[in-house]
Amino acid sequence: MFSNTQQFSNATKALFENQFASLSALSGNVVESVEKVVALNMAAAKASSEESTAAVKQLLTAKDPQEFFALVSAQAKMNAEKVQSYNRTLAEIAAVSKAELSKVVEAQVTDTRDKVTALVSDVTKNAPAGSEQAVAMLKSAIDSANAGYEQLSKTAKQANVTVEENVAKATEQFSQSVEKTTSQFAKK
Numbered sequence: 718m719f720s721n722t723q724q725f726s727n728a729t730k731a732l733f734e735n736q737f738a739s740l741s742a743l744s745g746n747v748v749e750s751v752e753k754v755v756a757l758n759m760a761a762a763k764a765s766s767e768e769s770t771a772a773v774k775q776l777l778t779a780k781d782p783q784e785f786f787a788l789v790s791a792q793a794k795m796n797a798e799k800v801q802s803y804n805r806t807l808a809e810i811a812a813v814s815k816a817e818l819s820k821v822v823e824a825q826v827t828d829t830r831d832k833v834t835a836l837v838s839d840v841t842k843n844a845p846a847g848s849e850q851a852v853a854m855l856k857s858a859i860d861s862a863n864a865g866y867e868q869l870s871k872t873a874k875q876a877n878v879t880v881e882e883n884v885a886k887a888t889e890q891f892s893q894s895v896e897k898t899t900s901q902f903a904k905k
Contacts, residue, residue, distance in 0.1 A: 732832060739825040743818060750814035754807065761803055768795075804888065815877075823870075830863055 779785035841852045
């Protein structure tokens with residue numbers, strides 16, 4: 718069916734080069750995101766160590782049980798706020814990374830789809846007489862694959878929105894629970 722093997726070879730080479738470039742971009746993005754998470758964790762560990770030492774010293778200076786429990790309550794509230802801040806920062810890193818990954822993948826898929834469509838178009842122009850049915854089946858298969866990708870992409874985006882909404886709700890519920898617990902603890 719291919720009358721020009723050089724054309725097919727060039728198209729295949731271009732697709733592989735494009736995929737390699739996309740893989741490099743994805744790898745760079747993943748490494749950058751991991752670096753951000755490691756830096757966040759290191760900063761959190763250092764801060765936690767310093768703050769724990771200060772908190773223990775503060776608790777040891779409490780003059781009576783009421784002051785001790787007030788200090789414990791204040792520390793619990795501060796720690797809950799720090800956990801929330803950590804989680805927000807981690808979610809931001811993940812969101813930025815996901816957006817960049819999605820952009821690279823969508824660009825790769827679009828570019829590959831366009832190149833394959835152009836190749837099929839060029840090949841079908843040079844198809845020998847009598848191969849119309851095979852050409853129609855090939856075009857139909859490509860159209861079906863493109864439609865399947867579009868549906869998969871829409872479904873993945875909807876699932877992502879649902880997950881983000883659930884995480885936001887869980888974070889809000891956690892915040893409310895912490896507030897309730899610390900306020901009850903402070904009353905004691």
